[in-house]
Amino acid sequence: MRYILSGLAAAVTLAACMNAEMPDASEGRAxxxxNCAMCHGASGTGDGPLAGDLSVKPVNLTTLTRDNGGAFPVNRVLSYIDGYKRKAAEDVEMPEFGLLLEGPSVPIETGEGVFTPTPRPLAALLAYMESIQK
Structure with missing residues (x-):
């Protein structure tokens, strides 16, 4: 019974967020x-004012799509920003922003028609990052 109720709660949550208006890139720019420009730079190329003080150069965020075979890596970007997935010790210089980017949820397609409820500020940031791809 517990699983049925949790599944029903998830369905209700997802249905509510499916009716939410999606954020656009201009909302994500703020x-x-x-949260990001101080290291990744105003243009996203990794040349922010704090970049020189870091032991590892910040990633060029404008080439994520190109470096992923032409598809914007939604899951990887979301996981990295919220701190869920870090792959090496040098990654600790990038703070986890998941707690800073809370809010009402909107549906983000995370692949193969699957939509994941995502805090609106994080979805807006994702939209902005996708908009700066070269």
Missing amino acids: AYDA
Whole structure:
């Protein structure tokens, strides 16, 4: 019974967020400027004012799609920003922003028609990052 109720709660949550208006890149720009530009730079190329103080150069965020075979890596970006997935010791220089990017959820397609409820500020940041791809 517990599994049925948790599944029903998840379905209700997802249905509610499916009706939410999706954020656009301009909304995400504010989240980027507040949380990312100091290291990744205003243009996203990894040349922010703090970049020189870091032991590992910040990633060029404008080439994520190109470096992923032409598809924007939604899951990888979301996981990295919220701190869920870090792959090496040098990754600890990038703070986890998951707690800073909370809010009402919107549905983000995470592949193969699967939609994941995602905090709106994080979805907005994702939209902005996708918009700066070269």
